Amino acid sequence: MTSPAWFAEQTVYTVGITFAGFVAAVVFGVLFAVVIVEWKLLDRLLFPLFVGLNSVPKVALAPLFIIWFGVGDAPKIAIAFLIAVFAVVIDTALGLRSVPPDILDLAKTMRGSRLKVLLRVKLFCAMPHLFAGLKVAMSLALVGAIVGEFVSSQRGLGYVILSAQGMFDTTRVFAAIAILAVVGVVLIEAVAIVERLAMPWHYSAERQGH
Amino acid sequence: MIHASQVTKQFGHGHKGVTALNGISLTINEGEFVSLLGPSGCGKSTFLRCLAGIETASSGNLLIDGKPIAGPPDRLGMAFQRDALLDWFDVLENVLLPADFGNKRKCDYEPRARELLEMAGLSAFIHSYPRALSGGMRQRVAICRSLLLDPRLLLMDEPFGALDALTRDQLNVDLHHLSQQRNMTVVFVTHSISEAVFLSTRVVVFSPRPGRIVEDIAIDLPRERRLAVRESKEFGDHARHIRGLFEKMGLIHD
Ligand SMILES: Nc1ncnc2c1ncn2[C@@H]1O[C@H](COP(=O)(O)OP(=O)(O)OP(=O)(O)O)[C@@H](O)[C@H]1O
Ligand SMILES: [Mg+2]
16 A cells, blocks of 8 residues: 555546646636636626635535535546636636737737637737646646545545545655645646747747847 | 818817817828828827727818728738737748738738848748847838738838837838839828938928827928938928927927
C-alpha cells in the first residue's frame, strides 16, 4: 500500500479528475463568457445568478453531488469543474472586453460581421487574460478534485491523505502532500507551455514594443 | 462626392455636454486631397468619424454621392493615429484583413497585398509580427491595409502623428505619390501646417472647439510635388498665411 507504483496510480487518478474538471471548466467557461459579452441582456440575467452560485461553498455542495451523481468519478469532476469555472469566466470576459477602441472602429469601417469580429479580434485579444485565468483554474481544479476525494473515494491523493490520517500515518500524509505540490507545479507549467504555443506573436517577436 | 451642410455634433446633454462640431459646411469633390487642420480637441477626428459612418452627426446633412451617410460607405479605407494593427496576425494577414472582413477570398487579394507591401519597402517583413516592426514600419503596414481594396475614399486621422520628422517626411512623399497614381479622394487630419500644405489640394482650417471652419484654402502648388517644394516661395506663403490664422485665433504667439 505504500509502493511507488501505488502512489503513482493514485496520482494518475487525481490528475485525471483534475484534468476532466479543468477541460469542462474551460469549454463551458469560455462559451459562457462569450455569451454574456455578446448579449447585454443575458449578461444582466445570467451573470448575477452565476456569481450567486459561485458564492455557495463548494464543499457544502459535495454531499449533494454524491446523492445526485453516485460515488463514481462524476461528482468529483463536477466539484473540480465548479471550483475552476469562475476564474475562466471572469478572466475571459475581461479579455473579450479589452479590445482597444481603435481596433473596434477599424472593424466597423471594414463592415465585418459580429462573428468575424469575435473570431478575428476579440478571442485573440482575450487570450493573455484567458491564459492567466486558466492557470488559476488549473490549480483550483486540483483543489476541487482533492475536495471531491475527501468526501467520498476509494482512490486518489485525497483519499490517500484522508485514510493515512485515520491511521495517524504522518509520513504518508506528507508524501501525498509533496506529490500534490509537484503535480500542481507541473500542471501550471503545462498550461504555460500551451500558452507559449498558442500565442507565438507574444513570444516570438525579436523585439518587444517599439 | 462628399457634401456636408451645417453638420453639428454634440456629445452628452445639458451643461455637461460637449459641442464638438458647430455648423460644418464643406464640399469635397472626387479626387481631391483635403487636409483638416486645427488645434487639438476641435473636432477633426469627430468629423472624420462621421464621414466614416462610425459616428452620427447630431444635426445637419452629411451626404456621400448624394445619399446620407448611414454606416461605413462602400470602398472606404481608413488609417488611424495609432496604427491599429492586430498583434496576433503577421504583416501579410494584417494587410489582407479588409478582404477577410468583406468575406472575399483572401487568396484573390494576396498578390495585391504583396505588391503594396513591396511598394512600402516591407517585402522582407511579410511574415513578421507587428511587434517586431518599428513605428514607421507599422504605420506603413496600416496604410497598405487601408489601400488593399482600392478605396475610393481614404480617411486618415493623423497617421504620422507619432513618427519622427525624417520618417514622416518619407511617408509624406510616399503618400503624395500614391494619391497621384490612383484616383481616390483623401481626407487627411493633421496638426502639421507643412504636412497639410505639402500633401493637399485644399486645406481646411478649423477653429478651437466647438469646431467651425475658419478658412478653406486651395493650395495651387504644382500637382506633382517634391520635398524641395517646401523651400519655394508659394509654399512659404501658404504656410505663413495658415500660421497667421492660428495667431489670430490666439493659438500661437511669439
Ligand atoms: N465619445 C466622446 N464622448 C464625449 N466627448 C467626446 C467624444 N469624442 C470626442 N469628444 C469630445 O469632442 C471634442 C473633439 O474631439 P476630437 O477627437 O474630434 O478632437 P480632435 O480635433 O481630433 O483633437 P486631436 O487633434 O487632439 O486629435 C473633444 O473636446 C472631445 O472631448
Ligand atoms: Mg483627433
